[in-house]
Amino acid sequence: MTARNILRAIALCAGLQTMGQGKGDTKMDSRTVPAIACDHRYGAQATWSQSTDTSQLNSFYWAEACAFRENLALTVFDNSFAQGRAYVTVPERQEAAKSGRLSFQVYFLSDTWMNPKTGKPTRIPDYYGKVWTKAGVAAGFKVVPGEAKTTRTPNHGQQMFDVSGGRFGHDVKNGKPGREDVLTGLIEYQTNWVRTNFGACSAAGYRNGQTGASYAMPAHLLGVRNSGHNGDFSYGRSPHDEAILGTGRYPDLTPKDTASFVLTTRAGDVDDSRENVMRHCQKLLEQAIATHGWYRDFNHWHTSPRFGLSLEQFLADQRQTIGKHDVVSLDFGSALQHKFLRDMATVWAHETDAGIEVVVKFRDPYGSLPLGDFHIPLSVRVELAGTKLADRGVFSPQRCAIRRLPGNAIVVGVPFAGRACVAVIELKPTDTPSYLDLAKPRVLQTAFQDGNLLVTTDKPTRVVVFASPKGKGLRGVRPMARVHEPSTEHTIPLQPKPGHDLYVG
Template identity: 55%
Template sequence: MNDFSLDRPHMIRCQCWAARWCRSGAAAVALLLLSRQTAPAAEDRMSVRKTVPAAACDHRYGATATWSQGTDTAQKNSFWWAEACAFRSNLAVTVFDIPFRQGSRYVPIPEREAAARTGRLSFQVYVASDSWFDPVKKRVSRIPDYYATAWTQAGVNAGFQVEVGAAKRARFPNHGKQLYECSAGRFGYDTDKENAAKTDVLRGLLEVQTEWVREHFGHPASAGGYRNGQTGAAHGIRPFLLGVRNSSVTGGCSYGNSSMGSGTLGTEQRETLTHCQAVSLPLTTRAGDLERPQGDVLEHCAELLQGAITTHGWYRDFNHWHTSPRFELDLGEYYTAQRAAMGTHHVVTLDFGEALQHKFLRDMASVAARETALGVELTVTYADPYGTLPLSVFHIPLSVTVDLRQTRLATKEIAVDGCPVRKTGPGQAVVDVPFRGREEVITVLLKAVSGADHYLDLSLPSVLSVQRFGPELEVRTDKPVQLVLFAAPKGTGLRKVRVPVRSHRFSATHRLPVDADSDHDFYVGAITATGQSILHGPLASPIP
């Protein structure tokens, strides 16, 4: 007999009492009250029964490390070559670009826009350290006498306290203290006393440059690079950008503090990588500027990248594409060697701005998860810990890792409405939680679903077939992609490629117009919606 059993006399008396109570009508009221109390109580017991381990990922998609590489000019002699090499090695690369004084050597802006839309290259701000927002003409122009080696009347007319004919060094004065002292406090910024000048000639410049990126390349600018390596504008950067790379090289790969209990990420003197520090961000390498044999450079850079992987850091390189090879390093060989150094490690390659975005999203986020009757409720609270982040420049989500192994979803396929999900193992997932440009709390629900074809796909695409149909080339792939057709004079490899046609439609079948009888080698670049790319070719000649 268990604790709740009754002997027969007691059972009969209870049954009689229950019958009279039900006939009295009191039962209906009691049952209603009981339903109001017990149903929520059961749900509450379920909802608080288990806290689920969850944290903001240290790297986007839950990767082990992050890699970025950039240049500072979009010139015809290297732009499409770099793009083709990046397609081949599946690397995201950045152009720090500028809207001023573009000549015939430069890629036309519509072609830059088309490349940005394809997504292998992206564009950020090349902070024009040699320019200002002219306080008289109310437009951007070069700082008077900036590149001169002697002062002229233009410098005097601008308000600089100088004498015509007096010697000066080139690339002077720069924003910040140099302009402040040169103009007796009229322009610039006194970094020692943190005093702003009477007239702000920097803000208007940054407004023009950041707006130009947004207008032409489809997203707000979030990062930059300093022209001439001059960082005097750093004091005015934070309202506009998350960070700006300078020209110094440390070999470090700092990526701030881990959100997953791994201490600091990467190695560098600036371990925390705050917003204030990121406005003058050093590089890991400037591979193209190393005056050493190519083999030595490739080995050196591979070792630093492997160090970044080991310490879960952010490897960042800069290379002047238009002068490559300046010494002995070939850009394509560098990309190939870097991809080889990544090996089987999951290293996410990101635009400089996106790498900074994910870092600062991680800093903003407080993450919690709990199991409920409906699934697992994931809550991210976004709050700017610095009080200075320009929240409107973010356009990527935060990757959040969730451990479901001790929940009822452990063996289920899962989905989140409106959020991409990457399955990383049995009962483990990374959820991309949106950030909507403001401090707020966002809660999403992980729930069981049927089928597994909805997960985020980070695998490479494959070209299944290429056939010629009259004046068109039909390309079939194993998954939806955008396509780029590269063409180079026969036998010249990728160095002289141009792009006769692009397809910005995600599809597994494309038909591209092409003059297949021309004396060229053709290559097909394919890139998925998650930025995974290949380069297929050169195609057989003649194309069947």
């Protein structure tokens, strides 16, 4: 890619430039081409997400294998602190992230603060206790040892402010910060850990469902899920006609809303029969699809099945309900990113002598979004009917991914530079187009030969080979090999494992 193309694809950051003819510009026709930011990534009809908050050995690889089987993206809200032998190691989590079905975001530790004496993250004194102790007094809390207290307190924000006499926390009622900040450092510590280990971070989940820190989150993250679930699948307003996407409980889904947003379901935590829970979730997903909303579930993988419905059954049923509907499965961070990219974008397009030029002006309408959290492009739909690109193959010289839709339309991914800017993308004809294919990959052939496992797929894919003791199914899987370089032909140094079934994802 040339330097000029990179600059045109990424940004003209001095503000919107005059789009007339000039040195190095293509002569432009006056004809406007219909183009708009998509409601959902890739121009999909609805968005689907699922998550957990631990990486335990008894369920982590089971969930990953199920995600491969159903072609669904799952999110792990993760934290940086020692978790013992029952947990998957961080290097193994990183390998799983590279394989593509699991993503990692922050599990915000509501029970932790940046210790004002040491400057390190530690448990808030007396947090889980039922009575105050000398530790609480030594920490600076205005309490009496032996006095009864509510467990899982004090939390960041108002509780911390009140119990410390204004030394810590935040007086949310009056917008007054405490004298010492014991929260910002913790948020930065946790988000930096996720970025360092997994490359990106834009969302979080609250431990214990405690949301006292929500007042501080919009400066650091695009959204934080709480523990509530009430059937909501709000996804803001459509750029097309301002129609509400989803339920409308949060019609605009602003950063204030996403600082503590509810889930659609917690399918694994409903004390009811498997059939009843499945019907309930099916109905909500059908409604989310019909209203172009964002379905989001949470499930403690490590305790599944806690009641009647297991994670494996839930994912299979959700995939069956999705069926042929155009639903995109995203991790929580990507779903939030696309929503706010959509809010920032003003889109237009016009024909040129060479094809079509798509222009996107990005501007933060809230004035407070953490722009460094974005790492996915904005999906823009462009109507080709009546243009010189109608019924022709299309490519972008800037190498932006393109999805072909029925009816002479495409969706192109327009990159965002992480600041207010204007991005310009060119679309030109080609006889050899290469389009995004979101259909589930198929394994065409597997065979052992000369000490290798040969895997052939119908499209370039990464590959994971899982092994499970015979009779255990996906619940017993462990990864035997991973290949992170996409290809249709894989030669993996691997022998059959006696007494085990092998699965290829």
